[in-house]
Amino acid sequence: MKKYVWPVLILFLYASPSSGGYRETFQKEFLSQPWAGEERIEESVCVECHSMEIMRPDFRKVVDEWKKSLHYYSSVSCHSCHGGDPKDPALSMSHIRGFVGKPLKKEVPALCGKCHVGIMKNYLESGHGKALLSGKGPDCVTCHGSHNIQKANIDIINDKLCSRCHSYERAMIMKQALFITEKKMADIGEDIRKLRTSGVFTGDEEKSIFSIQSEFRTLFHTIDVAIVKERTDGFANKLGLVEKKIKETFEELGFRRNFSVFLMILFGALSLVLILLSRSGRD
Amino acid sequence: MLTRIRDWIETRIGLNDLINTGLRDFRVPANLNIFYTLGFVTLTAYTVQLITGVFLLIYYIPHSGHAFGSVNDIMTRVPYGWLFRQMHQVGSNLMTAALLLHLLFIFVGGSYKKPREMTWVTGGVMFLAVLAFCLTGYLLPWNQLGYWATTVVTTMFTTLPYIGEVFAQMLRGGNHVSEITLNRFFALHVALLPLIFITFMIFHLFLIRRTGFSKPPSVQSVIEDRALTGYRREHHPDGYPFYPYFVIKAAFMVCLYFLVMFFILSFFPASLLPEDAITPADPLKTPAMIRPAWYFLAPYQMLKLIPNKALGMTFELLMLSVFLLWPFFDTGEERNILKRPLLRWVFIVSFLSWLLLTVWGRY
Numbered sequence: 001m002k003k004y005v006w007p008v009l010i011l012f013l014y015a016s017p018s019s020g021g022y023r024e025t026f027q028k029e030f031l032s033q034p035w036a037g038e039e040r041i042e043e044s045v046c047v048e049c050h051s052m053e054i055m056r057p058d059f060r061k062v063v064d065e066w067k068k069s070l071h072y073y074s075s076v077s078c079h080s081c082h083g084g085d086p087k088d089p090a091l092s093m094s095h096i097r098g099f100v101g102k103p104l105k106k107e108v109p110a111l112c113g114k115c116h117v118g119i120m121k122n123y124l125e126s127g128h129g130k131a132l133l134s135g136k137g138p139d140c141v142t143c144h145g146s147h148n149i150q151k152a153n154i155d156i157i158n159d160k161l162c163s164r165c166h167s168y169e170r171a172m173i174m175k176q177a178l179f180i181t182e183k184k185m186a187d188i189g190e191d192i193r194k195l196r197t198s199g200v201f202t203g204d205e206e207k208s209i210f211s212i213q214s215e216f217r218t219l220f221h222t223i224d225v226a227i228v229k230e231r232t233d234g235f236a237n238k239l240g241l242v243e244k245k246i247k248e249t250f251e252e253l254g255f256r257r258n259f260s261v262f263l264m265i266l267f268g269a270l271s272l273v274l275i276l277l278s279r280s281g282r283d
Numbered sequence: 284m285l286t287r288i289r290d291w292i293e294t295r296i297g298l299n300d301l302i303n304t305g306l307r308d309f310r311v312p313a314n315l316n317i318f319y320t321l322g323f324v325t326l327t328a329y330t331v332q333l334i335t336g337v338f339l340l341i342y343y344i345p346h347s348g349h350a351f352g353s354v355n356d357i358m359t360r361v362p363y364g365w366l367f368r369q370m371h372q373v374g375s376n377l378m379t380a381a382l383l384l385h386l387l388f389i390f391v392g393g394s395y396k397k398p399r400e401m402t403w404v405t406g407g408v409m410f411l412a413v414l415a416f417c418l419t420g421y422l423l424p425w426n427q428l429g430y431w432a433t434t435v436v437t438t439m440f441t442t443l444p445y446i447g448e449v450f451a452q453m454l455r456g457g458n459h460v461s462e463i464t465l466n467r468f469f470a471l472h473v474a475l476l477p478l479i480f481i482t483f484m485i486f487h488l489f490l491i492r493r494t495g496f497s498k499p500p501s502v503q504s505v506i507e508d509r510a511l512t513g514y515r516r517e518h519h520p521d522g523y524p525f526y527p528y529f530v531i532k533a534a535f536m537v538c539l540y541f542l543v544m545f546f547i548l549s550f551f552p553a554s555l556l557p558e559d560a561i562t563p564a565d566p567l568k569t570p571a572m573i574r575p576a577w578y579f580l581a582p583y584q585m586l587k588l589i590p591n592k593a594l595g596m597t598f599e600l601l602m603l604s605v606f607l608l609w610p611f612f613d614t615g616e617e618r619n620i621l622k623r624p625l626l627r628w629v630f631i632v633s634f635l636s637w638l639l640l641t642v643w644g645r646y
Contacts, residue, residue, distance in 0.1 A: 075568075196558060196561060197553065197558075198552070199552060199556025200358075201359075202561075203355075252359075256548075257552070259366070260366075260552070263541070263545040264542055264546050264548075264549055267542045268542050271535055271538040274531055274535040278531045278532060278535065
């Protein structure tokens with residue numbers, strides 16, 4: 001054994017100096033930082049400047065709010081709405097690069113409508129949209145906020161918010177018309193979550209429900225109760241198809257569990273037989 | 284009919300003689316415990332991997348645009364595809380665990396000592412091959428889990444001085460894990476690694492047949508009753524025939540192996556399918572908590588703890604070399620670990636450290 005100690009020691013001593021100071025910068029970063037990526041956020045000069053101490057508090061607050069938003073989790077960054085070059089400080093607020101600072105009230109629907117096309121169309125045709133063009137109506141920000149955008153649900157229609165502009169009664173009728181479909185969509189969302197925790201890929205179901213949800217909420221922006229009621233059956237049918245598929249998947253999971261239990265019992269019984277066989281052989 | 288077939292084969296290859304000399308005349312020590320069958324369990328586990336792997340190969344598409352979808356099709360559309368896929372997935376972990384236990388038992392029993400050094404080394408190489416199987420197989424479903432775990436493990440190699448970067452680039456086929464990496468890992472997983480593993484397995488089994496089973500150290504305090512000067516097989520005249528004595532014991536352990544496998548499939552089917560495993564790989568989106576599979580957690584955590592990464596990686600490779608060549612370092616005749624306090628403590632400390640680092644790496 002002793003004769004191997006020296007070669008090992010020499011090998012180890014070789015390794016130490018050869019590794020000393022090797023790519024120090026890389027090493028400092030390697031594995032000592034979380035792998036999770038905030039890199040795309042840090043890359044944005046908008047976030048960099050707006051996070052500085054010298055920035056006005058209300059400007060600085062924008063970054064904190066955005067980091068809590070659905071947009072942040074969906075990788076929608078500052079330039080996606082406000083334009084500009086997020087990588088170049090000099091051009092970050094350049095109008096040539098399409099920079100829009102704080103949009104005018106009338107410009108807000110167009111800004112959000114860059115992505116939410118269908119909703120913008122229905123909104124502009126609605127009473128809310130028409131009122132905005134006349135200078136009095138609510139824009140997107142009035143109900144959804146600006147930077148801390150959260151996933152909208154039926155609870156956004158509430159007394160406190162709606163009665164800022166008009167009585168809650170009409171809004172409540174709309175909420176009632178939306179309730180059944182919204183409830184069904186929420187239930188399906190919960191089932192999808194359960195399937196995912198059971199290790200099932202639910203990409204197709206998620207796409208279907210996202211598409212139905214978007215279409216339904218687009219419709220809501222018309223704020224026309226009659227239209228919503230008229231088309232509720234159509235949405236119910238579409239949701240029914242997704243529900244059926246999810247139900248089948250749950251049944252399939254049940255079958256898999258039963259089949260695995262059967263195989264488990266089979267091998268358990270075989271083990272017992274083998275124990276008996278080995279004992280009888282010994283006797 | 285069956286008798287006629289048996290007679291037909293008997294006339295041509297002498298089946299009875301083969302069974303008698305190969306299975307009945309080959310004797311094993313009388314007081315073998317079930318841990319002696321772990322090698323057999325590993326062999327069965329590999330066979331399961333081979334069979335289920337061939338089934339998966341029929342439907343799997345090794346292309347970054349289709350790999351995830353094809354695995355999902357196996358799970359949902361191919362009849363009983365889920366069973367083969369989950370058996371392959373759970374089986375890979377169980378096989379690694381069985382092999383680890385086998386190695387531990389051989390180490391504690393001192394069964395690696397003269398004349399079984401080559402048996403240990405071939406076993407060690409097979410263990411590395413299994414780890415390589417796991418590493419390459421992890422990427423194939425092309426999900427977030429596999430993609431980023433491969434990124435972490437291949438980046439670990441880059442810390443090695445001089446050759447690390449070249450090796451990692453060779454493995455990945457570039458600076459990042461990509462389509463090229465998927466193709467390389469696929470080729471390694473289904474062609475090269477099985478060839479290496481089976482070659483070493485045949486050699487391993489040949490060595491066991493030639494040297495015979497080692498007696499438990501409690502029975503024999505020194506490696507042989509007399510000095511080993513020439514080739515000599517341990518015949519165990521006071522032992523039992525390999526068949527049926529050992530085969531029944533091994534078959535029991537194999538059943539236990541399947542029992543554990545189907546227990547996991549029944550009650551914890553999603554244990555190896557976390558959120559990232561059912562999300563397609565996205566090179567631009569790093570998941571929040573990414574780490575390698577459990578068998579790589581100890582070296583991963585150790586590398587995190589050692590400030591100089593190159594030194595850490597060199598140290599790990601050095602330890603691996605010592606582990607592989609251990610029979611050539613430990614040449615003393617005493618096999619019983621209970622009579623060797625230093626080795627006993629080295630073993631306990633190493634094992635507990637491995638356990639601690641694995642748990643630490645997980646959380």
